[in-house]
Amino acid sequence: xxxxxxxxxxxxxxxxxxxxxxxxxxxxxxxxxxxxxxxxxxxxxxxxxxxxxxxxxxxxxxxxxxxxxxxxxxxxxxxxxxxxxxxxxxxxxxxxxxxxxxxxxxxxxxxxxxxxxxxxxxxxxxxxxxxxxxxxxxxxxxxxxxxxxxxxxxxx
Amino acid sequence: xxxxxxxxxxxxxxxxxxxxxxxxxxxxxxxxxxxxxxxxxxxxxxxxxxxxxxxxxxxxxxxxxxxxxxxxxxxxxxxxxxxxxxxxxxxxxxxxxxxxxxxxxxxxxxxxxxxxxxxxxxxxxxxxxxxxxxxxxxxxxxxxxxxxxxxxxxxxxxxxxxxxxxxxxxxxxxxxxxxxxxxx
Numbered sequence: 001x002x003x004x005x006x007x008x009x010x011x012x013x014x015x016x017x018x019x020x021x022x023x024x025x026x027x028x029x030x031x032x033x034x035x036x037x038x039x040x041x042x043x044x045x046x047x048x049x050x051x052x053x054x055x056x057x058x059x060x061x062x063x064x065x066x067x068x069x070x071x072x073x074x075x076x077x078x079x080x081x082x083x084x085x086x087x088x089x090x091x092x093x094x095x096x097x098x099x100x101x102x103x104x105x106x107x108x109x110x111x112x113x114x115x116x117x118x119x120x121x122x123x124x125x126x127x128x129x130x131x132x133x134x135x136x137x138x139x140x141x142x143x144x145x146x147x148x149x150x151x152x153x154x155x156x
Numbered sequence: 157x158x159x160x161x162x163x164x165x166x167x168x169x170x171x172x173x174x175x176x177x178x179x180x181x182x183x184x185x186x187x188x189x190x191x192x193x194x195x196x197x198x199x200x201x202x203x204x205x206x207x208x209x210x211x212x213x214x215x216x217x218x219x220x221x222x223x224x225x226x227x228x229x230x231x232x233x234x235x236x237x238x239x240x241x242x243x244x245x246x247x248x249x250x251x252x253x254x255x256x257x258x259x260x261x262x263x264x265x266x267x268x269x270x271x272x273x274x275x276x277x278x279x280x281x282x283x284x285x286x287x288x289x290x291x292x293x294x295x296x297x298x299x300x301x302x303x304x305x306x307x308x309x310x311x312x313x314x315x316x317x318x319x320x321x322x323x324x325x326x327x328x329x330x331x332x333x334x335x336x337x338x339x340x
Binding site (some may be wrong): 040041053054056057058061082083084085086087118119122123125126129 | 162163164166167234235236237238267268269270272290291292
């Protein structure tokens with residue numbers, strides 16, 4: 001009876017082992033990774049390379065690594081070992097050019113800010129110089145107020 | 157004095173000109189290198205660009221310079237490339253023919269997964285030497301835009317023929333066989 005119980009225990013442990021491994025497996029997916037890596041031949045992020053044979057091979061490789069319980073970082077490192085750092089789509093993933101990784105974000109932001117400021121300045125200047133002003137430099141609301149005061153004075 | 161153009165139209169014109177300039181630069185920068193074909197069209201053979209890469213086996217590196225004095229059929233391929241499957245057995249047959257006459261096929265597996273490349277070589281029982289260009293660094297110097305592409309290099313290290321696409325027996329007979337008769 002004790003032997004049967006021990007055997008049942010061993011069997012239960014063996015059957016439960018894959019479930020334990022699966023539970024410990026880092027959870028990542030192909031969709032999660034393919035936005036962060038490139039298809040090196042296509043020159044686009046892997047997620048956008050729908051019809052390229054090289055992209056299909058890369059996806060198959062990623063799926064094999066996911067099935068092997070590799071984490072997202074491990075898979076990206078494995079891809080970099082196969083294709084070089086250029087396969088990593090996100091700045092900072094290569095980890096060897098800190099200044100470059102910061103500039104990738106800063107330069108476009110500064111460019112957009114300067115362009116917006118330039119356009120705003122040009123629009124203000126343009127509106128300021130456009131169309132004749134009222135005689136005496138008066139603006140429309142002031143003239144309206146004067147007209148209303150005159151109308152009240154003459155009780156029209 | 158009358159203003160010729162208001163600032164906003166000037167800004168818009170400048171932005172359009174900048175975009176057109178950027179587009180032109182992008183097109184010019186992506187133009188593949190075709191020096192080898194241009195030289196061949198003039199009846200000249202350009203020097204092959206330098207090439208030093210690790211072996212696909214992982215054991216050491218090899219350069220084109222190491223093959224000086226031999227006729228080299230330099231073939232850029234990848235395991236995911238379908239036309240490469242068609243030409244590889246032909247290249248292997250030609251490698252066997254060329255070996256005793258001072259020639260070799262030299263494969264460069266490019267932008268490929270090592271395991272897939274090794275499976276490909278086993279499947280087709282390829283016996284010629286193989287190098288590995290993991291990040292495609294040689295694509296620019298050889299002006300490679302697709303796979304496969306093949307460069308026939310004479311005994312002095314000059315490019316004697318180029319095929320952008322799979323080679324066939326006619327190409328090998330007309331472009332490679334005569335070079336094997338040339339002396340270095």
